[in-house]
Amino acid sequence: AQSVTQLDSHVSVSEGTPVLLRCNYSSSYSPSLFWYVQHPNKGLQLLLKYTSAATLVKGINGFEAEFKKSETSFHLTKPSAHMSDAAEYFCVVSFTGGGNKLTFGTGTQLKVEL
Amino acid sequence: GAVVSQHPSRVICKSGTSVKIECRSLDFQATTMFWYRQFPKQSLMLMATSNEGSKATYEQGVEKDKFLINHASLTLSTLTVTSAHPEDSSFYICSARGTSGGLVETQYFGPGTRLLVL
Numbered sequence: 243a244q245s246v247t248q249l250d251s252h253v254s255v256s257e258g259t260p261v262l263l264r265c266n267y268s269s270s271y272s273p274s275l276f277w278y279v280q281h282p283n284k285g286l287q288l289l290l291k292y293t294s295a296a297t298l299v300k301g302i303n304g305f306e307a308e309f310k311k312s313e314t315s316f317h318l319t320k321p322s323a324h325m326s327d328a329a330e331y332f333c334v335v336s337f338t339g340g341g342n343k344l345t346f347g348t349g350t351q352l353k354v355e356l
Numbered sequence: 357g358a359v360v361s362q363h364p365s366r367v368i369c370k371s372g373t374s375v376k377i378e379c380r381s382l383d384f385q386a387t388t389m390f391w392y393r394q395f396p397k398q399s400l401m402l403m404a405t406s407n408e409g410s411k412a413t414y415e416q417g418v419e420k421d422k423f424l425i426n427h428a429s430l431t432l433s434t435l436t437v438t439s440a441h442p443e444d445s446s447f448y449i450c451s452a453r454g455t456s457g458g459l460v461e462t463q464y465f466g467p468g469t470r471l472l473v474l
Contacts, residue, residue: 278465285360285449285467286400332399342453344390344463346399 244269246335248347255323256355261305263318263350265333275316276334276344277307286332292316303327328354358384360452362466369440370474377435377469379450386452389433390463391425394447406433440473447471 249264267273274293278286290301297309307318316333333347359382369375379389388407392400404420406412406427414420422444424436433452437444447470453463 276462283447283468283470285362286451286465288462288464291462343402343405348399 244273244335244337244345246333246345246347248331248333248350250350251348252351252353254353254355257325258322261318261320261323261327261352263331263333263352265307265316265318265347266314267316267333267335268314269335269337271337273335273337274342275307275309276336277301277305277316277318278332278334280330280332280349282329289318289331323352323354325354325356328352358382358452358454358462358464360386360450360464360466362450362469364469365467366470366472368472368474371441372439375437375440375471377437377448377450377471379433379435379452379466381431381452381454381464384452384454384461385430386433386454387430388453389427390451390453391423391433391435392449392451394449394468396447400449403435437471440471442473445471445473 245268247266276291277289280286289305290299292299292309300306305320331350334344336342336344361380363378391403394400403418404412404414406425408430412425427433447468449468450466451463454461
């Protein structure tokens, strides 16, 4: 069975400061990992994905995430937050043996303050 | 990235009526489409998976006669909420995924449909 845990339901940062959204996963097989962002009343947009290539993955809008197998983590980071980054972020895991079904974390609400 | 559209974006209906939601992949062929439901401030819950030309596979606890899914072509899937009741009010999101050279591609999401049943 696979699962994903987002350790923080809410994160608040000041504009221009770093962002760290934490995610830990559990999977019996080599997973694919994704981060999606959802703005209010909008669908999900793919930020980045890890599929067993480079462990440091760069995504859109300056976000990146590092796959650490020893820590079963896939934390999302950004060096400098922007007001437009305020949204809900979902960490997602899938693996080929599971039919590539996506398993979603519970989400982290990112608030960016002036 | 690929584009997935949903229509309508918002619908209000009376209890007992049926509502159809369309999901289209605009620039790729979606061999598999997914329907999710999202309650306020919660994560997405997979309702069903459909492959083009096949019957949908429903997740445990999802009534297949209540939520009818049709995936008639590689670019269109529909979800019909039959005899809708207030508890069916939710945000419904579709997702589409293609294949390329036998490899499973990324899943892309539509903008969602807000359903309110009065």
